[in-house]
Amino acid sequence: MATVQLNHVEKVFPDGTRAVADFSLDVRDGEFLVLVGPSGCGKSTILRMLAGLEEPTGGEIRIGGETVNHRPPQKRNVAMVFQQYALYPHKTVRQNLAFPLRMMKMAKAERNKRVARVAETLGLTPWLDRRPKHLSGGQRQRVAMGRAMVRNPAVFLLDEPLSNLDAKLRVQVRAEIAQLQRRLRTTTIYVTHDQVEAMTLGDRVAVLLDGRLQQIGGGRELYDAPANVFVAGFLGSPGMNIFHTRLHGGEGDTLELEFGEQRLAVPEEAAARFGRVDALLERPLLAGLRPEAFSPAEDGARENGVRVRVAASEALGYENLVYFESPAPVFGQPAAGGEEHAAARMVARLPAAGPPSATGDSVVLTVDARRLVLFDREGKALSAKD
Amino acid sequence: MNGRKEHRLTRIRRRTAALAAGAVNYLVLTAAALLYIAPILFMVVASFKPDERVLPEAGTWQAFFPDEVTLDNYAAVFRRVPFGRYMFNSLLITGSIVGGGLVVNSLAGYALARLQWRGRGAVFRVVLALMILPLQAIAVPLFYQTTVLGWRDTYVVQIVPFVANAFAIYLFYTFFLGMPKELEEAARIDGAGVWRTLVEIVLPNAKPAFAAAAITTFLMYWGLYLWPLMVTTHEDVRPLPLGIATFRTLPPIQWGDIMAFAVMMVAPVLVVFVIFQRWFVRGVATTGMKG
Numbered sequence: 126m127a128t129v130q131l132n133h134v135e136k137v138f139p140d141g142t143r144a145v146a147d148f149s150l151d152v153r154d155g156e157f158l159v160l161v162g163p164s165g166c167g168k169s170t171i172l173r174m175l176a177g178l179e180e181p182t183g184g185e186i187r188i189g190g191e192t193v194n195h196r197p198p199q200k201r202n203v204a205m206v207f208q209q210y211a212l213y214p215h216k217t218v219r220q221n222l223a224f225p226l227r228m229m230k231m232a233k234a235e236r237n238k239r240v241a242r243v244a245e246t247l248g249l250t251p252w253l254d255r256r257p258k259h260l261s262g263g264q265r266q267r268v269a270m271g272r273a274m275v276r277n278p279a280v281f282l283l284d285e286p287l288s289n290l291d292a293k294l295r296v297q298v299r300a301e302i303a304q305l306q307r308r309l310r311t312t313t314i315y316v317t318h319d320q321v322e323a324m325t326l327g328d329r330v331a332v333l334l335d336g337r338l339q340q341i342g343g344g345r346e347l348y349d350a351p352a353n354v355f356v357a358g359f360l361g362s363p364g365m366n367i368f369h370t371r372l373h374g375g376e377g378d379t380l381e382l383e384f385g386e387q388r389l390a391v392p393e394e395a396a397a398r399f400g401r402v403d404a405l406l407e408r409p410l411l412a413g414l415r416p417e418a419f420s421p422a423e424d425g426a427r428e429n430g431v432r433v434r435v436a437a438s439e440a441l442g443y444e445n446l447v448y449f450e451s452p453a454p455v456f457g458q459p460a461a462g463g464e465e466h467a468a469a470r471m472v473a474r475l476p477a478a479g480p481p482s483a484t485g486d487s488v489v490l491t492v493d494a495r496r497l498v499l500f501d502r503e504g505k506a507l508s509a510k511d
Numbered sequence: 512m513n514g515r516k517e518h519r520l521t522r523i524r525r526r527t528a529a530l531a532a533g534a535v536n537y538l539v540l541t542a543a544a545l546l547y548i549a550p551i552l553f554m555v556v557a558s559f560k561p562d563e564r565v566l567p568e569a570g571t572w573q574a575f576f577p578d579e580v581t582l583d584n585y586a587a588v589f590r591r592v593p594f595g596r597y598m599f600n601s602l603l604i605t606g607s608i609v610g611g612g613l614v615v616n617s618l619a620g621y622a623l624a625r626l627q628w629r630g631r632g633a634v635f636r637v638v639l640a641l642m643i644l645p646l647q648a649i650a651v652p653l654f655y656q657t658t659v660l661g662w663r664d665t666y667v668v669q670i671v672p673f674v675a676n677a678f679a680i681y682l683f684y685t686f687f688l689g690m691p692k693e694l695e696e697a698a699r700i701d702g703a704g705v706w707r708t709l710v711e712i713v714l715p716n717a718k719p720a721f722a723a724a725a726i727t728t729f730l731m732y733w734g735l736y737l738w739p740l741m742v743t744t745h746e747d748v749r750p751l752p753l754g755i756a757t758f759r760t761l762p763p764i765q766w767g768d769i770m771a772f773a774v775m776m777v778a779p780v781l782v783v784f785v786i787f788q789r790w791f792v793r794g795v796a797t798t799g800m801k802g
Contacts, residue, residue, distance in 0.1 A: 178696050198699040205700045211693035215715045224711075228702030272701065 127189030127202075127279035127312055128154050129175065135183030136170050136336075144170040145336040148184070155310040157303075159327030161317055163359070167336035168316045172282050175314065176205050189279055199228070204273035205282040208289065210265050212257040218244070218268050219253040225276045243271045246305075263294050270302070274309070281306070281313040287322065299325060320360050324348070332356050348415075349496075354456060354504035357413045363446065365413040365498070366471040368453035372396060372405050372499075382412060382497070385452030390429045391494045399499040399507035410507075411456050411500040416446070418496040419473035422489040430489040435482045436470055447473045447482055449490075456504075549575075551777075558584050558774045562767035584771035591761065591768065593746055594775070597754035602779070604669045604750055605732045611674040612728050613721055619675070620683025620720075621709065625695070638684075641677035646738060654741050668742045669750070673732055679724040686720035687713070722790030729783050751776045 129152040136145040145167040152158045160168040173179040174186060177198035186193055193201055204225070212221050219240055226236045244250045247267045257265055266286060273281055286302070287295045303326055306313050317323055323330045324344040331341040332355075340352035344360075351357035357365040368384070375381040378393040380402065396402055422430040433449040451471045473490055482488055499507045552575055557565045559580045560573075568574055588594050622628070623635050653672055662668035690713070698708040736752040743749050755772050 176696075176700055178699070197704075198696070199702045199704060201700075203700065205697070207693045207697060209691065209693055211691065211697035213694065213698075213712055213716075224698075224703075225701040228707070272697075276702075 128152060128187075129280055129312060129314065130187040131171070131175075131184065132187070133184040134171070134174065134181045134186060136167070136174060136179060137182045143336055145174070145181075148336065148338055150331060150338065150341065152312055152314060155312055157306050157313045157315065157326060157328045159315045159317060159323040159330045160333060161320060161323035161330055161359075162333035162339075164318055166333040168318075168333050169284055170336075171333075172205070172284050172314060172316050175280070176203055176282050177201050201280075202278050203280040203282055204276065204278035206269045206273050206284065206286045208285040210257075210269040210289075212265060212268055212272070214257055217254050217256055218249060218260070221257070221268055222249075222253075222271050222275050225272060229276060239275055243275045246274075247271050262290055263298065266290060266298060270305070274305075277311075279312065281311050281315075283313065283315045285317055286315075287317075287319075302326065320362065324360065332359060334359075350506065351413070351498065352506050354411060354413070354500055357498065357500075357506075361415060363416055363472045363474075365415050366451075367411055367413045367456040367500070368451060368471070369456060370410055370412045370453060371407060372402075372410065374406055380406075382494070383453065384431055384492075385454075387431050387452055389431065389492050389494060391497060395495050395497055396499070398509055400509055405499070405507070409502050411502065411504060413498040413500065414471075414492065415496055416472045416474035418493045419475065419490040420493070421475055422491045429494065430491050432487060432489050433471075435484055435486045435488060437484055438482050440477065440481060442477060444477050445475045445481065447475050447488075449473065449488075554770050554773055557767060558770035560584075560767055562587075562765045565766040565770070584765075584767040585775070587765065587768045588758075588772050588775070592754060592758050592772075594754065594772065596746065597749060597751045598775070600666070600748060601733065601750040601752075604666060605729055607666075607670045608673045608732050609725050609728050611670070612676050612679055613724060615675050616679035616724060617683045617714070617717065617721065619680045621687050621713065623680070623684045624687035625692075626705075635684075638677045638680050642681060644677075650737060650741060657742060662742070664743050664745050664748055666748055669739055669748070672738075673728075673735075676728055676731075678731075679728055682724050682727070683717070683720050686717060690716065719790050722787040726783060726787045730780065733780060 129150075131148055131150045134145060134148045135143070137143050148167075148171065150158075160171060162168050170179060174181050175188070177193070177196060177200075181194060188201060188203065213224065216224065222240045222243060223236050226239060231239075240253075241250070244253055247270060249264065249267055249271060252260060252264060257268065260268065266289070269286065273283075283302075287298055290298060299322060302315075306326075315322075315326060323332075327344060329341055330344050330347055332339040332347065334355050340347055340356045347356060348360055351360065351365070354365075354367050357367060370383045372391070373381045373383070373388075375390065380391045380393055380396050382389040382391050393402055396405060399405060431452065433452060435447055436450050437448045439446040439448075448470045449472075451469055455469055455471065475490075501507055553569075556575055556577050559582070560568070560577050561579060561581055562584060564573070564577075564579070619638075623631060623638070657663070657668045657672070662671075694712055694716070695708050698712045703711060734752055735750070736756070739750050739753050740756075743753070755769070755776060758772055759769055
């Protein structure tokens, strides 16, 4: 077990690509940390630098308190699970599992004992004498996990280990990995582009974009209080609705938020989380509302409701996703990069029990203003501390 | 009604056309196969026929279907020339070239494909350039060099210049490039150093490349004639191609004996090919090399 620290780590590839820039991170002993971000954000490069497969071009990497910048992979006591598993095709499952132990020059009796134990834990005992090509995807994944576990490394590094499994198996193995990590309590760094994996697995989640850390924290924290519009849009499926707006003074301790031509009532204390209210008023802002901040308006009630036109709806059984034409100018989400019309839409997550909405319907939605998040025009979340 | 009938007719016509096309296909293929196999068959059959019947019957059916079989020609080969010596020399020389080549060229290919070192690009370009240089172009300077070294009339002079082989290096290079890098990375993380990774992980997975390299270099050097002719004068160190050249002109010229010599000379090629064929085909598929 060990702590992992990255201090101002930088990686510039020989061709000039800056994959990681000024990246600092402290991973606690026994923690399950997830690095998440879109492809090309540098998360895999960070993992490879931790493994020793790449050398950082700047900064310092410490594992268990020792600087390991120039230490080769075999001297770091870390284990890695690759996306393609990288099982040795000419070796049986048993030989694959025993390989790291043989490299440690462990005595044969002890080696066999360890392999047997790991195989037992992962349910691989019946397949010990098979070659990887005769195993199913899920079994291969397990062998890859087993090969990482077998020598009790200080740190587990997992590079998108579930991306080659089908959806159903992915959910199952995801749970198994979480359970395994809780039991072993080995410091784990897990790279994924899947925000569901990130939210469900990580003690903490680090969100990356363009080689830079955007935000780190518990899943809930990132979801409710994203540090910027990228994190807001990236986490959650669908992501947060973000639109251009201004706050105006209203009656009493209620403020008014522009929602296109319409106005949303915002209690002053809800706005106060983002700074001094008088400093927020009348300036161009970005506002974010999660899809679940909307709910169907009670019959006739127009309290804090907005009238919108339905563009499309998806019935998922347990809920309906209702896409509507946004009354307010929508902020172009950098991560989504979707088609043009998508940018002009917002989405609400409504209970499946409600009446289904058809395209073109005009509906009234109530907005829970307590779930509002405010960003400055550059997309950085506002905070009362600023 | 009429339409359906017509439809059936079209179908039958189409099927007949497909059958006819297939038949023509096989006819052409069979003819081509016969064309290739005929001289080899003639050679084998002739080697088992009494010497005086080989030439007179060359234009008849007996050229391929002998009515008399004998081993006299084979015995004659061994009696008239030191065939065993030629064979031994050829096996030793080609075997050493192939064996040494597998070690040297695979390591070179791996270093070019995977390791980072100063001058790698330049070396790689030199290897590429060497691939298109025929032996004839370098034979004279090479002859001069080896003479200066005092290597004339030895095995060494027939082996050493050919162990490092640009073509084989390139073959290994492309193979290693195509191998998933993660395997080696996993091995490094699992605690293996560069050599361990090479020996335990890379080489066992490179069998097709080894087979392809072995078979191609074997074929390249088994029949080498010009070079041994330049650098050897003694029968003791001469290989089979020089042996058959001498034998062919050794009076009395007996075609049955010559055919027996030829059969024994190509037999090892067939053996090597049959042994490695399985791997060779796979090697061609994975290295993208065409023979």
